[in-house]
Amino acid sequence: MNWKAFGAMLARDAHVARRNAIQLFFQTFLQPLLFVFIFGRVMVGSGYMPPQYKSLLLPGIIAISMVFTGIWAVAMPLIAEFQWTREIEDRLLAPIDIRWIALEKVLAGMIQAAVAGLVVIPLAWLVLGPGIGLSVHSPLAFIAIITLVSAFSACGGLALGCSMNQQHIGLMFSMLLTPMIFFGCTYYPWSALEKFPVLQKAVLVNPIVYASEGMRGTLVPQFPHLSTVVTLGALLVFDLVLLAVGLRQFDKKAIS
Amino acid sequence: MAVGIRTHDLRKIYTSAPPMAAGGLVARGSAKGSKHPKPQITALDGLSLEIQPGEIFGLLGPNGAGKSTTVGVLTTRVRPTSGQAWIGEYDVWKAQAEVKHLIGVVPQRPNHDFSLTAREILIFHAAYFGMGARQRNERADSLLEKFKLTDRANQMVRGFSGGMMQRLSIARAMMHDPQVLFLDEPSAGLDPQTRILLWDIIRDYNREGKTILLTTHYMEEADALCHRLAIVDHGKIIALDTPQQLKASIPGGYLLRLRFGHRTSELLQRLQSLAGVREVRSNDGTGTDVYADRGGSLIPEIAAVAVSAGAELSDVHISEPSLENLFLHHTGRSLRD
DSSP states (O other), X not given: OOHHHHHHHHHHHHHHHHHTHHHHHHHHHHHHHHHXXXXXXXXXXXXXXXXXXXXXXXXXXXXXHHHHHHHHHHHHHHHHHHHTSOTHHHHHTSSSOHHHHHHHHHHHHHHHHHHHHHXXXXXXXXXXXXXXXXXXXXXXXXXXXXXXHHHHHHHHHHHHHTTOOGGGHHHIIIIIIHHHHHTTTSSSOGGGGGGSHHHHHHGGGOHHHHHHHHHHHHHOTTSOOOOHHHHHHHHHHHHHHHHHHHHHHHHHHHOO | OOOOEEEEEEEEEESSOOOGGGOSOOOOBOOOOTXXXXXOEEEEEEEEEEEOTTXXXXXXXXXXXXXXXXXXXXXXXXXXXXXXXXXXXXXXXXXXHHHHHHEEEEOSSXXXXXXXXHHHHHHHHHHHTTOOHHHHHHHHHHHHHXXXXXXXXXXXXXXXXXXXXXXXXXXXXXXXXXXXEEEESTTTTXXXXXXXXXXXXXXXXXXXXXXXXXXXXXXXXXXXXXXXXXXXXXXXXXXXXXXXXXXHTSTTOEEEEEEESSOOHXXXXXHHTSTTEEEEEEOSTTEEEEEESOSGGGHHHHHHHHHHTTOOEEEEEEEOOOHHHHHHHHHSSOTTO
C-alpha cells in the first residue's frame, strides 16, 4: 500500500475543497437551514407545530445534510471526471492499486459528510432558537452513527457516481434521492408510520430510515426511535454492500 | 538504466463501445452470428512487439487501427482479452504499481485537473509519485520554464489553449522522470511551430536514455522522430523496421526527376537497363522521371550513362519513398482513410 500517494490524493481533495469553501458552504447548508427555519421556527412559532417538533426535526435534518453532502462530494466529481473532463486519469496512473483511489474518494466524502453533520447542529441551533432538547447520552454510539452515516453517503456516492450517466444526474436526484429522503423518516419518526403498516414495513429497505432513526436515538432519545443496535447493524450492512458495488463499478469504469 | 517494452500476442475484443482509455477508436464491428447479441469489436488481433531500451518507437496507422488500445494495455488502462505485456522486467497486469512508477503517459486528449492551477497540477502529480516537497517544486519550476508556461503557472488550466494544455500534459508526464514515455497522438491539433518544439522535447528526453513510444497517423512525424516504426492496421502489425528500411521495402519507391541538356532515345534505353530501375518515363522537352528502388546511389551511374550517351545531366531531384506510399502498398488504403 502506497500511503504517500493516498495522502497526496487526500491533500489534493482538501486543497480543492478549501478553494471552493464558500460554494461548498452554501451548497451544503443553505437548504437544511431554510428547512429548519420554516418548519422549526415559522411553523412552530405560529403554533401550527408543537414546540417539541424542533427537537424531533433536527436529527433528520442532520441525516439529510450528511447524506446529500457525501453523495454529492463523491458522485458528482466521479461522473464528471470519468465521462467528461477525464481528469481522474492522472490519478489512475499513480503508482497505487486503483481500489485505493476509490477508497480515497470515499474517505474524502466521509470527512465532508461528517463535517456537514457536525456543523449543521450549531447552525440549526442558532436558527431554531431556544427549546431544543439534544442530549448525547452515549458519545460512542453517536460517533458510530456519524461514522456509518458518513460512510453510507460516501459509498452510495461511489456506487452512483460510477454507475450513472451524466445525462441522468437530474433523474438521480428526483427519482432516487428525493423519495428516499421523504420516505426516510427524516421529518417524522418511524413510529409515526404505525397508521400505515404496509408503508412502515416497506420503508425499512431505505437506508436513510436507519440514518435518521439512529441520529434520533443518539441525540433525542426522549422521542420514540428504532433501537440503536438495529440502526448501526443495518447501516453497516448497507455500507458494505454499497462499498462492494462501488468498488466493482469503479474498476469497470477505470479499466476497459 | 533504460527500460524496454514487450508485448506477446495481445488481443483485445471490446463488447461495448471502447471507452475513454482506448481513445477515439473507430467502431468496426465483426458479425459473429446470433450467439453474440453484443457487438464485438476486435481492437487488437495478436499484436507482438519488442521495443529496445532507449529507442524512439512509433506506432503508425489510421484511426481505429489499435494504436491507442496498445498504449492503453501497456499503461494499465485497458485489460487485454489475452496475451501479455511487459515494461522492463514487470508484467504490466501483474505488477501495475511498479509499472506505473516506470511510465509517463501523454494522453490523446488533455485530461488536466480543472480544479488546479498549472503548477499545482505538476506538484500534485509528483506528490502521487512520492516526490519530496523541495524536489517537486524545483522540478515543476524547471519544466514550466522549459515548456514556456512560467507566466501562466499560477492560472487555472480551464482557459488554456490546446497547445498549452498539450505542453502541460507532457510536462506532467515527465514530472516523475519516467523511464518510458508514452505519447498518444502527441501532435494532433498542434500548430506547426508547436509541433517542432514538441519533437525537440521528445528527442531531448530520449537523449537522456529514456524509451519513447508514440502513436501517430502523421507519416512526417513518424519519419522525423522514430528510430523504428511499426505499421498497425486492424489490430495487427503489418510492417516493422526503421523508417528508411520500411520505405526502401516499397518496390520502385524512389522517384528521380532528371533533366538533361540533350536527350536521345539511346539514353532512355540505357537508363532503363541500370540495376534497380523499374520504369523510365520521358516528359515534355528535356525532363525524365526514373522510378527505382534506390535513390542517391543511382546518380553516379546515371551521370556516367549520360556522359557516354552525349547527354549532359543538368538537374536531379530525388523523392524518397514515403510512409504514405508504404501504407498504401501494404493495405491498399491511404493512411487518412
